[in-house]
Amino acid sequence: MSPEEIIDHALERYERPLISYAKGITGDLESARDAVQETFLRLSRQDVRALEKRLAPWLFFVCRNCALDHQRKVLRFPDGALSEEQPSDSPSPAAEVSANEDGVLLKKLVSQLPPQQRELIQLKFDAGLSYKEMSEATRMSISNVGVQLHTAIQTLRKLWNRENTEAVS
Helix, strand or coil: CCHHHHHHHHHHHHHHHHHHHHHHHHCCHHHHHHHHHHHHHHHHCCCHHHHHHHHHHHHHHHHHHHHHHHHHHHHHCCCCCCCCCCCCCCCCHHHHHHCCHHHHHHHHHHHCCCHHHHHHHHHHHHCCCCHHHHHHHHCCCHHHHHHHHHHHHHHHHHHHHHHHHHHHC
16 A cells, blocks of 8 residues: 555544544543644654554554643643633533433543543543554553553443442432
């Protein structure tokens, strides 16, 4: 494939998972889109043929850094000088209506996890990355990815059971 075809394929395959991942970091859809746009700009400046075999981890690593850079800028200028729209903690009414109850509960529970575990849950289940790709994207060892992901899933299971027990009572 030509470099242009590789980039087109990457855009088609990874744009949505990257936006979801970046939104989990920034808390804001527009900031997430900016981070993903910057990620693909950086990809266009790389030797994409050399990256082709490890493209997913590279994209998620760069996107993570772009999203974190944005967060640092927001923290430096908390009055909103850099962005007109502030991140919102509450979903829009349309999103609430369209989301099913289990999905809403699961998102709520995932948001209660520590940031590192939340990030791994997003990489595994939203982006579909392997442990190796997650390791490369986060710069954690593969075994640490496994331990952290296992801990996150166990925590989610306990929180889920607690929520469902309280709902029945």
